[in-house]
Amino acid sequence: MGSTGQLPRALHPLAWWGWAIGLAVAASMTTNPLLLALVLGVVWLVVLARRSDSPWARAFRIYVALAVVIVVVRVVLHVLVGFKWGDHLLFRLPSVGLPEWAAGINLLGPVYLEGWLAALVEGLKLGTLVIAIGGANALANPKRLLRSLPNALYEVGTAVVVSVSVAPQLAQSVQRVLRARLLRGESGLGLRALAQVALPVLQDTLDRSLMLAAAMESRGYGSSRGSRPARRRLTGSLTLLGLVLLAFGMYGVLDPLGTTGDWGVPILAVGVAMSVAGMAYGGRELRVTRYRSDPWRAAETLTVLSGLAAAAGTAVSRSIAPDLLVMPLQPIAAPGLPVLAALGITLAALPAFVTPRTPSSHRAQAPVLRVSGELSEVAG
Amino acid sequence: MSSATSAPRAIALRPRSAVAVAVATVAGLMAFCWPLLVRDGSVLAENTMAPLILGALMPVVLAVVLFEISEGGLDPKAIAMLGVLAAIGAAIRPLGAGTAGIETVFFLLILGGRVFGAGFGFVLGATTLFGSALFTGGVGPWLPYQMIGAAIVGLLAGLLPPVRGRAELLMLAAYGAVSGLLYGLLMNLSFWPYSLGYKTEISFVVGDSVLENLHRFVVFEVTTSLGWDLVRGLTNVVLVLVTGPAILATLRRAARKAAFAGRGASHSDPRNLSTSDRRSPGAP
Numbered sequence: 001m002g003s004t005g006q007l008p009r010a011l012h013p014l015a016w017w018g019w020a021i022g023l024a025v026a027a028s029m030t031t032n033p034l035l036l037a038l039v040l041g042v043v044w045l046v047v048l049a050r051r052s053d054s055p056w057a058r059a060f061r062i063y064v065a066l067a068v069v070i071v072v073v074r075v076v077l078h079v080l081v082g083f084k085w086g087d088h089l090l091f092r093l094p095s096v097g098l099p100e101w102a103a104g105i106n107l108l109g110p111v112y113l114e115g116w117l118a119a120l121v122e123g124l125k126l127g128t129l130v131i132a133i134g135g136a137n138a139l140a141n142p143k144r145l146l147r148s149l150p151n152a153l154y155e156v157g158t159a160v161v162v163s164v165s166v167a168p169q170l171a172q173s174v175q176r177v178l179r180a181r182l183l184r185g186e187s188g189l190g191l192r193a194l195a196q197v198a199l200p201v202l203q204d205t206l207d208r209s210l211m212l213a214a215a216m217e218s219r220g221y222g223s224s225r226g227s228r229p230a231r232r233r234l235t236g237s238l239t240l241l242g243l244v245l246l247a248f249g250m251y252g253v254l255d256p257l258g259t260t261g262d263w264g265v266p267i268l269a270v271g272v273a274m275s276v277a278g279m280a281y282g283g284r285e286l287r288v289t290r291y292r293s294d295p296w297r298a299a300e301t302l303t304v305l306s307g308l309a310a311a312a313g314t315a316v317s318r319s320i321a322p323d324l325l326v327m328p329l330q331p332i333a334a335p336g337l338p339v340l341a342a343l344g345i346t347l348a349a350l351p352a353f354v355t356p357r358t359p360s361s362h363r364a365q366a367p368v369l370r371v372s373g374e375l376s377e378v379a380g
Numbered sequence: 381m382s383s384a385t386s387a388p389r390a391i392a393l394r395p396r397s398a399v400a401v402a403v404a405t406v407a408g409l410m411a412f413c414w415p416l417l418v419r420d421g422s423v424l425a426e427n428t429m430a431p432l433i434l435g436a437l438m439p440v441v442l443a444v445v446l447f448e449i450s451e452g453g454l455d456p457k458a459i460a461m462l463g464v465l466a467a468i469g470a471a472i473r474p475l476g477a478g479t480a481g482i483e484t485v486f487f488l489l490i491l492g493g494r495v496f497g498a499g500f501g502f503v504l505g506a507t508t509l510f511g512s513a514l515f516t517g518g519v520g521p522w523l524p525y526q527m528i529g530a531a532i533v534g535l536l537a538g539l540l541p542p543v544r545g546r547a548e549l550l551m552l553a554a555y556g557a558v559s560g561l562l563y564g565l566l567m568n569l570s571f572w573p574y575s576l577g578y579k580t581e582i583s584f585v586v587g588d589s590v591l592e593n594l595h596r597f598v599v600f601e602v603t604t605s606l607g608w609d610l611v612r613g614l615t616n617v618v619l620v621l622v623t624g625p626a627i628l629a630t631l632r633r634a635a636r637k638a639a640f641a642g643r644g645a646s647h648s649d650p651r652n653l654s655t656s657d658r659r660s661p662g663a664p
Contacts, residue, residue, distance in 0.1 A: 056514075130520070133521070137519055142514035142519070145514070150443070153447060153450075155453070155454045155459060156449075156450055156462075156503060156506075156507060158463070159459045159460075159463045159503070159507050160507050160511050161463070162459065162462070162463025162464065163464070163465075163469075163470060163507060164467070164511055164514055166463060166467035167467040167470050167471050170467065195626065198623075199626055199627075199630065202630055203630055203633075205468060206464065206630065208464065209634075210634070210637060212463070213455075213457040213460040213461075213638075216459070216460065217456050236396055239400070239444050239447060240399060240400060240403075240448070242444065243400055243404065243407075243441065243444045243445070244403055246407065246440065246441060247403050247406055247407040247410070247441075250407055250410055250434070251410055251417070254414055254418045255417050255418065275440055275441075279443060279447050282447065282451060283447075
């Protein structure tokens, strides 16, 4: 509450997502390895500078591994089934033609530098995209992210909050059942023991859910709804019609001939707008007060803007000199450096320096866990 | 109350939400099958980002459906039940995820949807995958696809015919096999042009006939990921057969204890006044 911008605090999760999506969009527009390497470096720098010691922050290395797998798979698939093209022969493998029922594809065959490089940079692009998303996953606190769900999804959001905070308690439940088994002198392992542990844990959890529901009801959960029929009818027709238009527009965008013609995108946009408006209107009916709502300060705005700068810089570069954004392969040459794109992406490294440091404790989780704390008091 | 299949649904689907679920299912299937639908001259045809664009639309679709289902208030017992089942799902999902297609969460969606009904199954599928992604840091463009896929799996499990005993178990196992396989196929189909790129012999070709693209997709599927999808189906069969009797009984006992009032059917609707009384006999 009284913290200034420079005291350690966790940034609003949506800010990190905005930043990462900006970088992902920038990466998706280019196959220039210099720009991709720049995006990777920026994500890496910011994640190292601002990640917390939370479990989700550790997921970043999984994304890095996934990105490596993507690049390797792309390259291997190119050698295996790819369409090989180019002038510089790398190596020659025996070509295997498959019969007609297998779409008559050719396996292996000679591999050329150009085609191989194209597969490599395409894989690199996807891998960079995945790592940018991994950066958001590592930096944004998922539990705080849940509180940014729109009001209209309050009830389903509550279910997710319950699930996220109950999951760690399952471990306690398992330990309790195991201890009870030990006290009874049963220590066998194996499938039967698994069933003897899993079922009591399941029953325990289900009973707990009933207690949680009782606790929620006794605190007046969901009782503040004074719904007016006219309002509900309006909300319902807005969202339903919006949904139908959205689905229709989606089909129209995919297959414009014979359905919507050029109207696919407008219909889609109207559908989305109506759905969102309906949900916003319906969500206003619910009066929910937020405990310790996340502040949105200058650092958050700056973070989102820096991500936006990466996307915008790359987009402007693409409209000025589209050739600079792709890896030159015909003929092969060293990739150039589009200045605006590079500048925009470099700007996205700003959050590593100007945002407040991330607090090292798990303090930010406390409010969410409180529900389960009360629950175990009820249970005890 | 003895027959749980005719017990009040934990989350009742009103006509309005049923329509929303149907439209969302169609929209979801379109997003999955977009490589077969897309034509030359379409906005998305030249764009490798199509799954991402559709993936950005899917959250809106999901949000509208979940809003429609929960509009008018959900029974707190249903919410708590959703929460703990999704927590169990999120906890057991990492046990198998990633290794040879072993997917340990689907059987829970199937059994949950079976016992608590189609509406509950739909929401359970979506919340389980969402919670698990938050838990493991797996949020990304694939998440909306996974959520809608799992939601459809849970929904259909709740719509299966009301048989009991051994026949029920076999039916659920067969459904597990089919849904596991189809889920994998649809996931692969939606990311097929994206994961492979355009310049291979088993790549997606914009504007080719549906059959030719389908043919190439089948070859792609068989050569790359059919093994995984088969294992996923098999995992479902084994888990449903082994754990089904005990878990079904446990869930039904919990459903009886909870005595869901079907409050999802809104209190202001006079037709539902009789069932919307939360202090019904049997409630704690």
